[in-house]
Amino acid sequence: MAQLKLERVYKRYVNSDKSFFKKAKQNDYAVENLSFTCYDGEFVGILGPSGCGKTTTLRMIAGLEEITGGDIYIGETRINNLLPKDRNIGLAFEDYALYPPLTVYENLAFNMRAKNRSDSEIKRAIDYVAPLLKVEELLRMKPPALSGGQKQRVNIARAIVRRPGLLLLDEPLSHLDGKMRQQLRHEIKRMHHEIKCTTIIVTHDQMEAMSLSDRIVIMKDGNLQQMGEPIEVYDNPANEFVAGFIGEPPMNLLSSVISRADGAFLFTFPESELRVEVPKRYYDALSDGQRVTLGVRPVDVVVAKTPTKGSSVPIAIYENLGDERRVSVRVGDSLLNMTTSEDVWYERGEMVQLEFKAEKTHLFDPETGNRIVSRKEGS
Template identity: 45%
Template structure:
């Protein structure tokens, strides 16, 4: 396995569009790093530069001890798993998995041993003689994984490999990839737009936006201490609530008027701020948990409620221009259009600079 180092990596296309801006990142040997962000943020372009499928405009890329900027993909000791499986339809599962080893003229006995070992790991032993058309989507993706495993590369690269699977198969295959990482101890770089995949799979997550790295952190740190409003709004579902306003002393007052919140302590910055509250940090008065530092009740009107079984997502209009989304435990609520009262866990409130969006730390 190998360490991967990106030093001020840039990608500028011929028309002048800069897709990736000075990305610097070190992926340790054996680490599982996820690149996440919305469409067009530069995550797949960054992965393709690591793979050698996109040229590097400037910066340095190392895999292990080698600078690989100008090295052909086949010489980088990487294996890539694509979104569309990229299997040969006329070949059996065995031959698809063995294809790369045959090109390298590995001994027949070694090829069979490697393919059978990978098939056992991925639960493909019974389908080695089948063609891809006789497999389910999940099985095809596992064949693509197996083809990568048998090569025993220094680095595994995954480009949105679960996007074509249905919800149940995504969960199953996500678990298989995580287990594979644990069993192999391999260096893996994984690209996705799905924050759930990122949060559940990665040792660290790299959040990208418009080609810029916004934050690099372990999943829970990213969730609990977002670096800015983009990260805070992108990670978490439903998204974090944002309210523009000003802080005077310990009192936050919404710009739109009406909503006021005593933060319980004086923050590091006074004046214009953006207040951030995650939906699960809001509670109804009737179901306020004990032992938390809670705000005074805030009056609101229920606009829509979505019962999810284990929770209810409630959309509440607090004042004419202030709306909050809350995730609350199952409980009797007023009908849509009825009154409610919410309280905020003050230890979970986030503040951001109103101009730059950067988090304000106490």
């Protein structure tokens, strides 16, 4: 068990002269100035779209990639120059990479046999780990006879059987179908609760990161965007990218121009009649005619029960999905979506006024994408 610390880590892939293809931007860093800390026993998710540098980061921690700049520490030890085998790390990849001719038991025992551990010690370790990932029943089987989910369980069990200080999981659920994925997610969470091993999971699935992690690191183009607890990045996204990436259905992000009328600020939208009141807490940070990107989650848009200073707009889409109802209105070329679990029914074309829940309305600078905070919040 150990704390993991990255300090100003950089990675640049240097292509050899013989490289077959040319990268569009040779000098770009795959990972740029990345610093974060995972505390002892913490479960941290590294989340981002493909090409954001999340797997590169994991591979640097594991020792499979050289570090171009910066330092990585496990506990007090700087591991930049340690061989992978000396880092005391457990690794499980998306592909299971089990030894097909060996039984599950022998697959789990393989690393310990390589280190000349005694049979009784190996058995003790496997007996402890097997129930955690529900592979007790599979120990005598060989990998070709296992389902994808079972293989991944064995793969993860193998990664933790030596009780590493740090467990690294690279997209472990990506190959599995919905049901299996959900189950294994539960097992991983419970396994972590049991052994409390510092764990890092790399994933592109925001729901997976949200549901498993104590804290999430969100990356884009090699840069850290935000690190925080799931609810924190969901409720207070640092920028437009995080806002759009986290949450399903996704946050509404609309370009808006602020307009002042009768002492109230209104959101106005290009090519749309829609007007919605700006929550009062933003009044000190805004001016008439200012351009902003408005971000509000579908659950935080509601049909106003009492008249507002905004305008009425026709309902474009009503969907009853059983668990919830989704309602959308047109805003120029885009749709503004609302979701509610309340049992409401609207006809297409019905006129409604909208309200945004004040505390859940986010404003972003359209140039930088950064969050606009009211002065009260900022101070």
